[in-house]
Amino acid sequence: MSGPTAMALGPYAFEAIGFGYDGLSRKVQTPWAEVKVAQTLDQLQWVGPTSEEVSIKGVLFPAQHGGQSSLDGIIAAANAGQVLMLVSGDATLGTIHGRFTIQSVDEDKSYFTAYGEARRNSYTITLKRYGQNDSGGGSTGGILSPILNLFG
Structure with a gap:
């Protein structure tokens, strides 16, 4: 590792x-669904969360500081359809954000060396949450979980 992990x-x-x-x-x-009601304004009914997307943007300087192999690894994980855990912070104050799928990786390479190696690589990684049950194990209730959570 080159420094602290954020x-x-x-x-x-x-x-x-x-x-x-x-x-x-x-x-x-x-989202909220509109429910038609006679002689008054349409009522709104919350239908629950449908998706969560995270975009990570950065710039690599592979010739000076490395990092291209990690981005290539993320691209390989995306091509393999792997679901990965996203965490931030350190062991004391860290946050587990849950499991995410890699939806896309955009690269913008520039300032090439005489050997064709990019000196600068700007990237964007787009993630989408894998599902509501991010615990990794089976859950009691399955489709009934939202209803059971009302009583828990």
């Missing part, structure tokens, strides 16, 4: 130097 996607650690990131965005969708 975040990790599965076995791929985002570090202060090397494979780092400079931006993180999150989009959570929780």
